[in-house]
Amino acid sequence: MNVTLEQAQRILQAAQKKAAAIDTKMNICVVDSGSNLVAFARMDGAWIGSVDIAHKKARTAAWFTMDTKVMGPLVQPGASLYNIEHSNGGLITFPGGVVLKQGDEVIGAVGVSGSTVEDDHAVAEAGAAAMG
Amino acid sequence: MNVTLEQAQRILQAAQKKAAAIDTKMNICVVDSGSNLVAFARMDGAWIGSVDIAHKKARTAAWFTMDTKVMGPLVQPGASLYNIEHSNGGLITFPGGVVLKQGDEVIGAVGVSGSTVEDDHAVAEAGAAAMG
Amino acid sequence: MNVTLEQAQRILQAAQKKAAAIDTKMNICVVDSGSNLVAFARMDGAWIGSVDIAHKKARTAAWFTMDTKVMGPLVQPGASLYNIEHSNGGLITFPGGVVLKQGDEVIGAVGVSGSTVEDDHAVAEAGAAAMG
Amino acid sequence: MNVTLEQAQRILQAAQKKAAAIDTKMNICVVDSGSNLVAFARMDGAWIGSVDIAHKKARTAAWFTMDTKVMGPLVQPGASLYNIEHSNGGLITFPGGVVLKQGDEVIGAVGVSGSTVEDDHAVAEAGAAAMG
Numbered sequence: 001m002n003v004t005l006e007q008a009q010r011i012l013q014a015a016q017k018k019a020a021a022i023d024t025k026m027n028i029c030v031v032d033s034g035s036n037l038v039a040f041a042r043m044d045g046a047w048i049g050s051v052d053i054a055h056k057k058a059r060t061a062a063w064f065t066m067d068t069k070v071m072g073p074l075v076q077p078g079a080s081l082y083n084i085e086h087s088n089g090g091l092i093t094f095p096g097g098v099v100l101k102q103g104d105e106v107i108g109a110v111g112v113s114g115s116t117v118e119d120d121h122a123v124a125e126a127g128a129a130a131m132g
Numbered sequence: 133m134n135v136t137l138e139q140a141q142r143i144l145q146a147a148q149k150k151a152a153a154i155d156t157k158m159n160i161c162v163v164d165s166g167s168n169l170v171a172f173a174r175m176d177g178a179w180i181g182s183v184d185i186a187h188k189k190a191r192t193a194a195w196f197t198m199d200t201k202v203m204g205p206l207v208q209p210g211a212s213l214y215n216i217e218h219s220n221g222g223l224i225t226f227p228g229g230v231v232l233k234q235g236d237e238v239i240g241a242v243g244v245s246g247s248t249v250e251d252d253h254a255v256a257e258a259g260a261a262a263m264g
Numbered sequence: 265m266n267v268t269l270e271q272a273q274r275i276l277q278a279a280q281k282k283a284a285a286i287d288t289k290m291n292i293c294v295v296d297s298g299s300n301l302v303a304f305a306r307m308d309g310a311w312i313g314s315v316d317i318a319h320k321k322a323r324t325a326a327w328f329t330m331d332t333k334v335m336g337p338l339v340q341p342g343a344s345l346y347n348i349e350h351s352n353g354g355l356i357t358f359p360g361g362v363v364l365k366q367g368d369e370v371i372g373a374v375g376v377s378g379s380t381v382e383d384d385h386a387v388a389e390a391g392a393a394a395m396g
Numbered sequence: 397m398n399v400t401l402e403q404a405q406r407i408l409q410a411a412q413k414k415a416a417a418i419d420t421k422m423n424i425c426v427v428d429s430g431s432n433l434v435a436f437a438r439m440d441g442a443w444i445g446s447v448d449i450a451h452k453k454a455r456t457a458a459w460f461t462m463d464t465k466v467m468g469p470l471v472q473p474g475a476s477l478y479n480i481e482h483s484n485g486g487l488i489t490f491p492g493g494v495v496l497k498q499g500d501e502v503i504g505a506v507g508v509s510g511s512t513v514e515d516d517h518a519v520a521e522a523g524a525a526a527m528g
Contacts, residue, residue, distance in 0.1 A: 049327025166298020
């Protein structure tokens with residue numbers, strides 16, 4: 001089961017609204033359960049370098065069916081998944097990637113990049129909550 | 133000068149409407165004048181393999197400030213630009229990438245993939261015409 | 265708005281002059297606001313491995329509209345952007361990438377590599393100051 | 397033995413002069429005998445997609461110590477080097493890459509992209525002739 005385009009567009013809209021409310025400019029990316037791109041929006045003036053980061057956050061979350069912020073502690077020097085970012089053409093393991101769930105099933109993920117990781121995560125959460 | 137997100141979203145909507153009208157399922161991608169991603173939509177059931185093709189069509193059109201269908205004849209065996217597709221991490225040189233113009237200036241491009249190249253081009257044109 | 269070739273060439277010349285003054289051999293790279301290459305010079309005897317580093321420093325600064333030295337503390341183990349370098353085909357997050365500004369707008373960036381990061385940054389600053 | 401930065405800059409200047417004389421906007425790239433970047437210039441308004449093509453033409457010429465136009469016939473369907481472009485991260489085998497020679501020795505190459513392949517080659521030749 002996969003997030004639909006209609007759901008993805010609701011996510012993008014809610015995320016943009018939240019981003020504007022906290023005075024940030026974000027890249028927002030939605031992928032399906034196979035980590036394939038469904039929808040994307042770069043707000044005017046958002047960092048170009050965050051296009052790829054938003055995408056990689058979404059893909060990382062969907063590939064491992066967990067929010068990217070969960071992975072952060074596991075990838076530090078000495079930790080069990082140290083340097084896992086070298087796989088899959090590049091992962092991003094800091095906050096801003098959030099899984100999308102239908103019941104217990106992960107049906108995709110949203111990734112956000114453009115501000116602090118706390119802001120990024122908050123905007124991704126706001127988007128995910130609006131999936132419907 | 134670059135296409136705005138608002139313009140890009142109008143393009144995505146018009147392209148989806150056209151795609152539905154001709155009974156196709158499309159991937160639609162908008163990039164700015166620097167070939168950086170602005171907005172994207174994959175219609176439910178559209179080919180996943182067309183995600184990258186739509187993106188590369190848009191990037192190819194923006195990189196060379198011409199519709200991708202113009203390049204097709206030039207890249208055939210024996211023609212002057214044969215195998216140019218090996219540059220820039222991969223080009224797509226068949227129809228479906230259309231430049232976005234403000235007056236004479238190229239401010240971005242839209243790329244569409246998911247059906248025949250004629251359909252793809254028609255949907256990209258419909259999108260571009262709605263930029264506003 | 266983008267840095268022009270004439271401005272880029274002034275940057276390259278000033279950077280080379282500074283590099284010679286402090287007895288170093290540098291790779292110097294100028295990109296536009298979309299992180300696309302505008303001009304480049306490798307001084308005779310400069311490290312070949314620094315060609316790509318100068319390029320990535322310039323791209324990183326332009327992609328995120330900030331000097332690369334600002335990013336260093338944020339990408340350390342345990343810090344919020346740890347391993348962000350895996351995005352965008354590779355970032356460089358130590359000093360030597362400096363944004364180019366016209367008023368408040370970032371119109372490109374210069375990246376320098378070939379000596380200590382302090383020297384690299386000083387040469388990049390000298391280049392940026394000569395943009396005109 | 398390698399082309400020097402001073403020689404490369406003479407090449408860039410002569411190539412730009414020729415490009416202007418025939419009313420074109422070019423990307424011009426000089427590499428050394430090891431196919432490593434020495435100097436580069438993108439004329440204002442030149443295609444961004446030609447940045448990589450100019451680079452790949454120069455690298456292709458230096459890697460095989462022959463002008464890229466020599467390779468064109470050899471890479472066609474059925475010919476002996478068909479699809480050699482898949483090697484080395486991408487080759488360009490149409491005109492516009494010209495070797496730089498000191499006596500009989502190839503000391504680098506210049507690659508030009510931005511117009512027809514005939515124009516590209518003419519500008520590369522004009523650059524090479526000014527190496528000194």
